[in-house]
Amino acid sequence: MPARTPATAYMAVTRAQGELLFLLARAAGARRIVEFGCSFGVSTLYLTAAARDCRGSVVTSEMVPSKCRATEEALRRAGLASFATVLEGDACETLRDVEGPIDLVFLDGAKERYGPVFELLRPKLRPGALVVADNADMPQARGYVDRMRARDAGIVSVPLFAGRTLVSCLAT
């Protein structure tokens, strides 16, 4: 069996998580969605389908070039290519100039970067924006989860799927 490397590892959201992303984005009427870590684009397809329905778009990010190409191809095959942009490179750089106001963020890249990516995007998040984090139950995400669940943060957070997903809503 070939070794699992960052370029080949397939770590997509489950169908239930994908459907939740779609539902949240649709319910929020999300027109600007930002994703940290698209891998082969499974979550991107759910997010982009919702963005299309809301007459919006998705900006996603991925550091492995071959995965960027795979996501672009998946979007193309789904007829969604014109509703999403895949930015190649470290999201801490590529997402720096993303335009606001952002309605929904999905965090699914390196878990220890959830906090920095959230801080990078926070000035552009609209009041009441949703931030969804996958793998929130991993130790590397602990700092981010503690921050989002702190009482003084003005943010309401709910863990779902036995803590794997953390859905947060910013103050309105």
Ligand SMILES: C[S@@+](CC[C@H](N)C(=O)[O-])C[C@H]1O[C@@H](n2cnc3c(N)ncnc32)[C@H](O)[C@@H]1O
């Ligand atoms: C769990 S996978 C994403 C799965 C995808 N969201 C899905 O559900 O189909 C995490 C991805 O984030 C990428 N990644 C990790 N750190 C990153 C960074 N700093 N910038 C951009 N991409 C990153 C990895 O290469 C990997 O493909």
